Amino acid sequence: MLSFSGALRIFIALDPCDMRAGINTLHALVSGRLQEEVKNGALFVFTNKRRRLLKVLYWDGTGLWLLTKRLEAGTFSWPRAAADGQTKLALKPEAFAMLTDGIDMHGAKPRGWYERA
DSSP: OOOOOTTOOEEEESSOOOTTOOHHHHHHHHHHTSOOOGGGSOEEEEEOTTSOEEEEEEEOSSSEEEEEEEOSSSOOOOOOOSSTTOOEEEEOHHHHHHHHTTOOOTTOOOOGGGOOO
16 A cells, blocks of 8 residues: 655546556656646656556656556546546545545545545
């Protein structure tokens, strides 16, 4: 299980991408499609069209990490764009943990005590 600080920024790429992509291609997607700076210390999360594979790009201050998770069964419950043209969604670490643990958050609403400021 991965654990990240509550102050960590997490961005989900809403559109699927080719999971053959490596660090350099994902770096280019963060800069081009998501309009973010890779070295700002955020997690950038990508999935494939079938939603069975995740790749996470993370700059730790000394280099880039590329983490991958493949589901043996089922699919990830991926967020949808709220508006046309939206390419990314910011998630809180708790929501990211739920997504990677397979919790379906469509139609779900976190309780008030679960929210972070």
